[in-house]
Structures are given as C-alpha cells and as structure tokens.
Amino acid sequence: MEQLKHECGVAMIRLLKPLEYYEEKYGTWMYGLNKLYLLMEKQHNRGQEGAGLACVKLEANPGEEYMFRERALGSGAITEIFGTVQSNFKDLTKEQLHDAGYAKRVLPFAGEVYMGHLRYSTTGKSGLSYVHPFLRRNNWRAKNLALCGNFNLTNVDEIFARITAIGQHPRKYADTYIMLEQVGHRLDREVERLFNLAEAEGLTGMGITHYIEDHIDLANVLRTSSKEWDGGYVMCGLTGSGETFAVRDPWGIRPAFWYQDDEIAVLASERPVIQTALNVSADRIRELQPGQALLINKAGKLRTVQINKPREVKPCSFERIYFSRGSDMDIYKERKLLGEKLVPNILKAIDKDIDHTVFSFIPNTAEVAFYGMLQGLDDYLNEEKVRQIAALGHNPSHDELERILSRRIRSEKVAIKDIKLRTFIAEGNSRNDLAAHVYDITYGSLVPGTDNLVIIDDSIVRGTTLKQSIIGILDRLGPKKIVIVSSSPQVRYPDYYGIDMAKMSEFIAFKAAIELLKEREMRDVIESAYRKSKEQVSLPKEQMVNYVKEIYAPFTDEEISAKMVELLTPKGTKAQVQIVYQPLEGLHEACPRHRGNWYFSGDYPTPGGVKLLNMAFINYIEQVYQF
Numbered sequence: 174m175e176q177l178k179h180e181c182g183v184a185m186i187r188l189l190k191p192l193e194y195y196e197e198k199y200g201t202w203m204y205g206l207n208k209l210y211l212l213m214e215k216q217h218n219r220g221q222e223g224a225g226l227a228c229v230k231l232e233a234n235p236g237e238e239y240m241f242r243e244r245a246l247g248s249g250a251i252t253e254i255f256g257t258v259q260s261n262f263k264d265l266t267k268e269q270l271h272d273a274g275y276a277k278r279v280l281p282f283a284g285e286v287y288m289g290h291l292r293y294s295t296t297g298k299s300g301l302s303y304v305h306p307f308l309r310r311n312n313w314r315a316k317n318l319a320l321c322g323n324f325n326l327t328n329v330d331e332i333f334a335r336i337t338a339i340g341q342h343p344r345k346y347a348d349t350y351i352m353l354e355q356v357g358h359r360l361d362r363e364v365e366r367l368f369n370l371a372e373a374e375g376l377t378g379m380g381i382t383h384y385i386e387d388h389i390d391l392a393n394v395l396r397t398s399s400k401e402w403d404g405g406y407v408m409c410g411l412t413g414s415g416e417t418f419a420v421r422d423p424w425g426i427r428p429a430f431w432y433q434d435d436e437i438a439v440l441a442s443e444r445p446v447i448q449t450a451l452n453v454s455a456d457r458i459r460e461l462q463p464g465q466a467l468l469i470n471k472a473g474k475l476r477t478v479q480i481n482k483p484r485e486v487k488p489c490s491f492e493r494i495y496f497s498r499g500s501d502m503d504i505y506k507e508r509k510l511l512g513e514k515l516v517p518n519i520l521k522a523i524d525k526d527i528d529h530t531v532f533s534f535i536p537n538t539a540e541v542a543f544y545g546m547l548q549g550l551d552d553y554l555n556e557e558k559v560r561q562i563a564a565l566g567h568n569p570s571h572d573e574l575e576r577i578l579s580r581r582i583r584s585e586k587v588a589i590k591d592i593k594l595r596t597f598i599a600e601g602n603s604r605n606d607l608a609a610h611v612y613d614i615t616y617g618s619l620v621p622g623t624d625n626l627v628i629i630d631d632s633i634v635r636g637t638t639l640k641q642s643i644i645g646i647l648d649r650l651g652p653k654k655i656v657i658v659s660s661s662p663q664v665r666y667p668d669y670y671g672i673d674m675a676k677m678s679e680f681i682a683f684k685a686a687i688e689l690l691k692e693r694e695m696r697d698v699i700e701s702a703y704r705k706s707k708e709q710v711s712l713p714k715e716q717m718v719n720y721v722k723e724i725y726a727p728f729t730d731e732e733i734s735a736k737m738v739e740l741l742t743p744k745g746t747k748a749q750v751q752i753v754y755q756p757l758e759g760l761h762e763a764c765p766r767h768r769g770n771w772y773f774s775g776d777y778p779t780p781g782g783v784k785l786l787n788m789a790f791i792n793y794i795e796q797v798y799q800f
C-alpha cells in the first residue's frame with residue numbers, strides 16, 4: 174500500500190540586535206540557532222522525512238560566505254543538521270566561542286537570519302536534493318534565495334508549462350524548484366529594476382549594491398510570483414542580503430503564526446511552539462492572515478502586507494483534528510469538544526449500558542478527544558444519577574445514595590503504542606508490518622464476554638490501522654462489542670493541499686461505497702459519474718464539478734460505516750464491531766474557525782482541487798475498477 178504523507182513545518186527567526194547583545198544577555202551568540210533548534214524539534218511531528226536549515230549573515234565582506242545551508246534525510250535529521258553546524262565550533266577555544274565579533278567575522282552559521290524546515294514530501298520526490306530549503310545562487314548578494322515551504326499546489330504542471338514557455342529552464346521537475354525559479358526570477362527582475370534606478374541616480378560600485386539592498390520590495394516579488402498559485406501554502410524565504418518573508422495562501426489552508434519583540438521576530442507553523450520556545454503567552458502571537466505576507470527587511474523592519482486578496486477562507490480542519498500538536502490551547506479545546514459531541518451516538522451504540530462498558534482511546538493523537546468524550550459521559554451519568562435519586566421518591570438512605578453515586582465511567586488504558594512512530598506516515602513497504610505490531614493491549618482491562626469496549630481514534634483513512642492491528646488485538650480481550658469511534662467524519666475524498674492522498678482506491682470509505690453500489694446492482698451510478706467526469710476533462714478547471722459525490726449520495730453515513738466494518742473486520746473476530754463517526758456538523762461546531770473540510774465533504778476550496786479529483790476518479794475507474 175502506498176504511503177500516506179502529510180504536512181511540513183516551517184520556522185523562521187530574525188535577530189533584531191547584533192550578536193554581541195545575545196552573548197551578553199543570554200551567554201551565547203548562538204541564541205538564534207538554539208531557538209531555531211527548539212522551534213524545529215517542537216514541530217518534528219510535521220515532518221520526519223528530512224530537515225534543513227539556512228542562515229544569512231548580514232553585512233559580510235566581499236569574498237566571505239554569507240549564506241549557509243545544511244540538510245539531512247530521515248527521522249534523525251534535526252539532530253544531524255544541528256550536529257553538523259555545531260561541529261564547526263568544536264575546536265574553538267572558550268574565548269573564541271564566546272567572542273560574538275569573531276563568530277560574526279569568521280564562523281559559518283553565525284548570522285542574524287535563520288530558517289528551518291521539516292519535510293514530508295507531497296508532490297516533490299524523496300531524496301536529499303528535494304529536502305528544503307532550496308538555494309538559488311547568484312553573484313549579486315540580493316539575488317540569492319533560500320526557499321522552503323509547507324505547501325502543495327494543484328497546478329504545478331500549468332506553471333511549469335508557462336515558465337518554460339517564456340524560456341526558463343528549471344533544473345528539476347519538482348514543485349519547490351518551480352516555486353524557487355518563479356520567486357527567483359521575480360527577485361532578479363526586482364534587483365535589475367533597482368540597478369537601473371541606482372545607475373540613473375549616478376551611483377556606482379558598492380553604492381549600487383547598497384541602494385539595491387536598501388530598496389528591495391519583496392511584496393512586489395511575491396505578488397507577481399504567487400498570482401497563479403492554486404493550492405495551500407506557507408512559503409518562506411531568505412535572500413542573501415537578509416530580506417525575510419513568509420506568505421500564506423489566500424484560502425488560509427496552511428497555517429502560520431508569528432511573534433515579534435525588540436530582540437527577535439519569529440514565525441512557525443504552530444502557535445504553541447513559539448509560546449514554549451520564547452516563553453510568551455498566546456495573546457502575543459499573531460496568525461498570518463490568508464493572502465498575507467510577513468516581510469522583514471535587511472534593516473530588521475517588520476511589516477505585514479496583503480499580497481493576494483483573501484478568497485473564501487477554508488483553513489484545513491485536519492490540522493485541528495490530527496496534524497498540529499494538541500498543546501495549542503484552542504486545538505486542545507476543539508479536540509475535547511469533538512470527543513464530547515460523539516457521546517449521544519456512543520450511548521446509542523452501547524444501548525446506554527454504561528456499567529458494562531470500558532472506554533479508551535487509540536494512542537496518541539486521539540487522547541485529547543478521549544478526555545472530551547469522558548467529560549460528556551460524566552455529564553450524562555450525573556444526569557442519570559440525579560434521575561435515579563429523584564425516582565426514589567423519598568429522601569435516599571445512605572446505602573441508596575452510595576449505590577447510585579458509586580456508578581462510574583470506566584476508563585482504562587487499553588491500547589498501547591509501543592513504537593513512537595506515526596503509522597499513518599511511516600515508510601511505504603514497512604508500513605503494513607509496522608502497523609500490525611505498533612499497538613499492544615493491556616491484558617485484563619475488561620471482563621471478557623460481559624463488557625463492551627468503546628475506543629476513540631481521530632481518523633480512519635485507509636483503515637489499515639484498524640484492520641491490521643487494532644480490531645484483532647482488541648478482540649483478544651474478549652469484549653462483547655467493540656465500538657470504534659472516529660472524532661473526524663468519514664474521509665471520502667483526496668487532499669491536494671499538503672496531505673498526499675491522491676488515489677481514490679486508498680480510502681476505506683470509498684471502497685465501502687463502491688462495494689455497496691455493486692452489491693445493490695447500482696453500477697450505473699458509477700458509470701454515470703465516470704462518464705460525466707470524463708466529459709468535463711477539457712473544460713476550464715473553474716467550471717468542473719465534483720461528480721464523485723454521486724458515488725456516496727445513495728447511502729447514509731451509517732450504511733457506509735456498516736460496510737466499512739465488514740471490510741475491516743479480520744476473519745475470526747468474535748466481538749461485534751461498529752464504527753461511530755463524527756457528523757460534519759459536529760466537526761464544524763467543534764472547530765468553527767477551520768471550515769476546510771474537502772476530504773470529508775468533497776467541497777474543494779480551489780478549482781485545482783476539483784480538477785485533480787476528477788483525474789483521480791477517472792484513473793481509478795480506468796486502472797482499478799472492474800466493469
């Protein structure tokens with residue numbers, strides 16, 4: 174089975190004082206480097222395929238290196254890159270190590286501007302040369318560019334065709350290279366525009382260089398290069414002359430947060446990492462707005478600029494459900510609410526038999542939703558107790574009270590995740606085997622043959638985790654019934670904005686719907702959706718319609734869940750199995766500000782999404798489906 178990958182993380186730091194300041198105040202000029210390490214480590218959940226960092230030293234003399242980069246592959250990449258950077262300092266004397274002036278003059282990575290990236294590849298390929306930041310070198314300092322991003326565009330092919338038509342020649346067919354070429358090309362134009370102005374003003378030599386570096390307008394560069402980007406992105410960059418930028422997509426799909434005080438300006442993909450790394454409260458951190466860029470110029474002046482007009486804002490709800498760390502105060506509340514909202518359906522699934530049900534979660538991400546679910550169950554039980562007491566019709570005796578009040582929600586740690594690896598994102602071939610062995614159970618945590626087991630997870634995508642591991646091992650405990658609860662709705666459609674799940678055939682919900690259509694002699698629904706999809710291939714993407722919705726339309730969520738259970742329950746399972754899903758309304762009530770739900774609803778935020786879905790469905794029918 175093909176690997177599902179997702180996300181990337183970005184981190185940027187601009188030191189606003191000279192290195193001496195940090196040496197004096199914090200005992201090290203490596204303050205920025207160390208903070209970058211923290212910001213990256215705390216976002217390692219966002220990318221374990223590779224990591225890289227770039228650094229720019231302001232005001233280096235000609236002949237001295239001013240732009241540095243280090244990259245590595247694998248889950249240990251963060252340690253490796255920082256280890257390599259630190260190895261440059263290992264032979265220094267104590268005096269040299271604490272001499273900020275010496276560091277600034279002589280040492281690599283002793284700069285004021287830093288940028289870090291954590292990667293899971295999406296459109297880009299795997300391998301070290303695809304690990305960000307990407308570099309574009311030039312003899313003019315201001316034309317040098319380091320670029321990294323948390324992004325996925327739906328129209329890389331169109332952009333590639335257009336830029337090659339105007340004579341450009343990207344060295345690789347990879348999305349980040351193409352972005353690098355586009356931004357780099359515009360940066361070149363900007364530098365040339367300023368060169369002409371400087372010359373017209375009679376400047377020469379370094380006078381021209383300084384003029385250019387003092388007047389670069391990155392807003393211009395970003396505006397002209399991002400015009401046609403259709404997708405989710407937070408693109409970050411540094412130029413050789415120390416300009417820093419981060420720009421967010423106009424739909425607000427991918428997230429970014431920033432903070433500034435008089436010492437430092439910082440940007441990261443997730444808010445709590447800034448809170449922790451810099452010890453600041455959430456109210457001092459701002460979110461980069463849809464279509465907005467954060468720009469810091471060579472002199473350290475920070476501003477936000479609207480680069481593209483905000484579109485219908487659809488921030489990715491999967492960030493809230495699963496990707497981002499649950500330590501964000503809002504995400505924590507939202508995840509709890511997701512769990513709480515499921516309580517009525519859970520009670521239905523266990524016939525309200527609270528006394529014979531054990532509640533638990535599938536580690537790790539679902540833990541927070543589990544606490545919310547427990548809270549909801551507690552509330553339900555308290556109401557029950559009040560009803561029971563009232564039903565007595567007299568002042569309860571001590572024994573009566575004790576009997577009623579001793580009823581509890583039975584929460585246990587049932588499933589254990591032994592390997593600290595997200596099975597959702599582990600390496601391709603090894604994933605299946607890994608998924609089967611990654612979880613374990615607590616033996617004796619429920620009464621066999623008597624108790625139900627309700628276990629919450631945050632998402633069911635391909636169902637591999639359930640099929641290959643969870644249902645089988647839970648069944649060993651002998652529960653009467655296993656109720657799997659998903660805190661997110663059914664994942665029905667591919668994502669093209671950062672989560673690389675492009676094949677329809679991967680989704681268990683899709684497989685279930687196709688099975689149901691076949692079983693009920695409704696193949697004509699499939700054929701008609703295919704025909705309509707095929708007919709619109711040459712239409713402009715803005716006019717395309719999501720016909721895959723027709724595959725799901727004849728069925729209720731419950732019918733699809735029931736079919737999924739059939740497909741996912743391993744042979745020989747003794748317990749009855751049921752899957753309870755979060756309805757779409759539940760998701761929106763819990764995460765009201767993150768309305769991006771295309772993977773659940775099929776409502777894509779950009780026309781490019783519908784176009785790619787159309788292709789994915791056609792490919793599925795032509796390559797996988799048996800007529």
Ligand SMILES: O=P(O)(O)OC[C@H]1O[C@H](OP(=O)(O)OP(=O)(O)O)[C@H](O)[C@@H]1O
Nearest residue numbers: 537538595596597633634635636637638
């Ligand atoms: O249906 P599937 O395709 O198997 O994917 C869904 C599973 O993947 C994720 O877990 P992950 O292994 O990433 O663990 P985590 O909760 O610890 O992040 C998620 O929490 C589900 O358990």
Ligand SMILES: NC(=O)CC[C@H](N)C(=O)O
Nearest residue numbers: 180181294295297323324
């Ligand atoms: N997950 C991401 O944001 C990946 C960035 C980029 N699309 C790549 O594949 O390298």
